[in-house]
Amino acid sequence: MPRTLLSLLLALVVLPAFASDAAVPTxxxxxxxxxxxxxxxxxxETGWGELLAARFRDGxxxxxxxxxxxxxTRTFIEEGRWRDLLDATVPGDVVLIQFGHNDQSIEKPDRYTxxxxxxRNLQRFVADVRAKDATPVLLTPVARRRFDEAGHVLPSHGEYPDLVRALAAxxxxxxxxxxxxxxxxxQERGAEGSKALFLWIAAGAxxxxxxxxxxxxxFSPLGAARMAREFAFALRESGLPIAARLREAEGAR
Structure with missing residues (x-):
């Protein structure tokens, strides 16, 4: 087979693979x-982001x-982590932004914001992502396990979640x-049942x-999986195009 014809056939095989790979958003x-x-x-201990891939169809x-x-948000910028993330972002990608736990820790000056x-930091994140022709998504911080004596979940992030909501709007x-x-x-699991979602470990275990x-x-692995599942439910409801890549089981509870 002539070399030029062989090269052409190889290109026809390889190019679709590259095109398909490029169509997979990050x-x-x-x-x-x-x-x-x-x-x-x-x-x-498990972060819910570790279990996010399992909510989407393979590949x-x-x-x-x-x-x-x-x-x-402050230390993420200061350490160059935001710059590195942005450098890795290309058009069509999605960026999930979830801060607040450490920003509101006024007793910890190394991280307090x-x-x-x-x-302002969240505004910057949104603008930077949009400048890359990618999609920013703002998340309020996940709840800590705190209950009052009557068994009601207590808020633990002060005004910070409302600041995220207002900025998103x-x-x-x-x-x-x-x-x-x-x-x-x-709240559904209650003060005792919710322990299984967090890092509660008996001595010696x-x-x-x-x-x-x-x-x-x-979170425990169970808690992280549940939070990833909650995110998937919310993503489906958001109408973002990337939601079409979720597994079908994520469409309903």
Whole structure:
């Protein structure tokens, strides 16, 4: 077979593969420990972003999880993490932005971000993503496991979730209200039943936590899976094109 003809046939085989690969969008995750991938020494702590890929059809999206423990909007920018995420973003991608846990930690000056700065940082994130012809999605922070004596879930992020909601409305950005959704899940399970969703470990039950753990912020694998499921339900309702890539089971409870 002439070399030129062979080259042409190879090109016809290879090019569609590249075209198909390029059509797969990436979902980038910018956030904190509740979303982040965990180190082996932290297991069974699990970020809900780690289980997000399972909510989509195989091969229909890529997940780029850049969320990191302890980060606020301010430190995510200062450490160059936002710049790196943006450099990896191309037209057609989606960027999930979920901060608040650390921004509102006024007792931790290494990460605290005053409300006005928090809003400015989120505005920057939205503008930067749109400038890349990608889609920003704002998320309120997930609820901590806090109940009052009557068994009602208590809010634990102050004004920060409302600031996200207001910005999303003002900038016409899709909002996934993870605080309200996660709070409803906790309320449904109750003060005792909700422990299974978090890093509650008996002493001696896990070598990473020889003294046990009673962590009401970070998720167990079960809790992370439930939060990823809640996100998928909300994404389906959002009408974003990427929702069409969810597994069919994500369409209804």
């Amino acid at each position: 979902i980038h995750l910018a956030g904190d420990s509740t979303m982040a991938e965990k180190l082996p020494e932290k297991r069974p 229909s999206v890529r997940i780029d999880n850049r969320a990191k423990n302890g980060r606020s 005053p409300p006005a700065d928090y809003v 003002r900038e016409n950005v899709v909002l996934i209200d993870m605080e309200r959704r996660s709070s409803a899940v906790l 896990n070598s990473n936590y020889p003294k046990g753990a009673e962590d009401n912020t970070h």
